[in-house]
Amino acid sequence: MxxxxxxxxxxxxxxxxxxxxxxxxxxxxxxxxxxxxxxxxxxxxxxPPPRIPTIELPIVEPHPKSQALVIVGMRKQLDYSSHPLVVGQPFRxxxxxxxxxxxxxxxxxxxxxxxxxxxxxxxxxxxERAWINEYRLLGQLGRETHKNEIRGKVVVKREYDGVTRYRMQKLLSRVQAQYKRLAFELANVDLQSQEAFELACKGLPRAKILGTPIVYGISLNSFKAPHFSLTLNCVSETDSFLRDFIREIAISLGTTASCRRLLCSRIGPFDxxxxxxxxxxxxxxxxxxxxxxxxxxxxxxxxxxANIVQNKPHIxxxxxxxxxxxxxxxxxPSEEVVDDCLRIAWGREYTQV
Incomplete structure (x- = not known):
């Protein structure tokens, strides 16, 4: 209640x-x-509905002889300055x-x-916490849409016979290694230093200047040409960056592709x-x-x-x-009554054999 x-x-x-x-x-x-x-x-x-206050207003009538307006009494009426139809609802x-x-x-x-x-x-x-966000992308090879939009018009079509799961997996591994190197560069850490070794043991370094998209993890979930799905763990990404990422991967394989579905499955500790x-x-x-x-x-x-970017555990x-x-x-708390979904109209009385 x-x-x-x-x-x-x-x-x-x-x-x-x-x-x-x-x-x-x-x-x-x-x-x-x-x-x-x-x-x-x-x-x-x-x-609850407000209690509208009342105010007293004078009753004015003309004098029977001089016709001058005189007050003959007082009357009570609602104060419309506080009426809900005048002031509106409390929450707008x-x-x-x-x-x-x-x-x-x-x-x-x-x-x-x-x-x-x-x-x-x-x-x-x-x-500014630079959480690692997780996205699931579904791409389709051989088609390119206007501005790489998911619902965009198809403007380019290409063959994709030479694209295999092995070639795509190999390319994604190289791309992930390049982004890992970029993460150390944006954190102003020398890859040959002791600091880089200590950070690599804990995780990946946090970028000092935010705004540059960094992909920390790429996994190929499924590949059945022309469709394939990826899982990306990235920071400072945008919606357009993720759609363009699908196209750039396909271009590196000698064809083109477009994003058919984009799902944000995790934002830092939130899922x-x-x-x-x-x-x-x-x-x-x-x-x-x-x-x-x-x-x-x-x-x-x-x-x-403050110095490490890491995947957040589920909370x-x-x-x-x-x-x-x-x-x-x-x-x-209200007690929910669960109806018997197997209830029959003639009851549950059975004869023993």
Missing amino acids: RSAVSASDIWSVLHGVICVHKPRDVSLTSLKKILVSAICSDANECI KEDIRIEEMHYLGPASSGVCLFGINDGCEQLEGLR AEHSLLDKHFTLSNIFTNMRLCRGIIEKDAVDSD AINEVIEDQLIEVLNEE
Whole structure:
């Protein structure tokens, strides 16, 4: 059962970072509008209707002889300056600020991080942590689209008979070695020094200047020409960089290719288990996810190394938050009644043989 709360109670906790799963063919702008609409509608339902105050207004009538206006009494009426139809709802869409941490195109999908209100100021600090993000890419050989877009028009077609799994695997190994060398160069570390050896024992060095895409890991999941899938672990990547990466790999093999699907499966310590689906956009779930993200960010700050970039281990939800109740909403757990899916209309009485 939900009890009434004030708007200030909800506003006081409506600040933080949330993890959301972006569906395919839905832009980030549309997803943010859906999220803000869900917050406003649920928050306005939690607040009881305001008690509209009354004011006294004079009753003015003309004098029977002089026809001058005189006050003959006082009457009470509602103060329309405080009426909800005049001042509006307590929570409005334009009052909520929301920003994304990384951009994903409309045709892409996967895990996204959003900052809400004061949580937007935390996004820049999270970007500076240079988390390793994991992407799953599905490419198709022999076709090239306009600007390498996933839904783009096919502009070039080429043969791909000479492309084999062995050749692609060998090329990906060389590309990964080149990016590993680039990681040491961007960290201002000499590959022949003792410092480079110590960093290599711990992991890969963190770039001193962010902004240059670095691929720390490439794996070929499947290859069945013309389709193939890759898993990339990278830092400072963009949506266009990942699509261009598929094309550049194919060009190095003597053909061309286009990205058919792009899925962000992990952003640092956040994965699909920590994300909210659009059908779960309720105020209670959003507050719970904020608490979850706050705990994961604090746990990551303790375990992270300023000089090393490393894959984050999976963090279970029960390690961060034990209960799923939101104190600000004063919600009580409801017992879910599970219906018998095998129940039959004539009962379950059987005759013994």
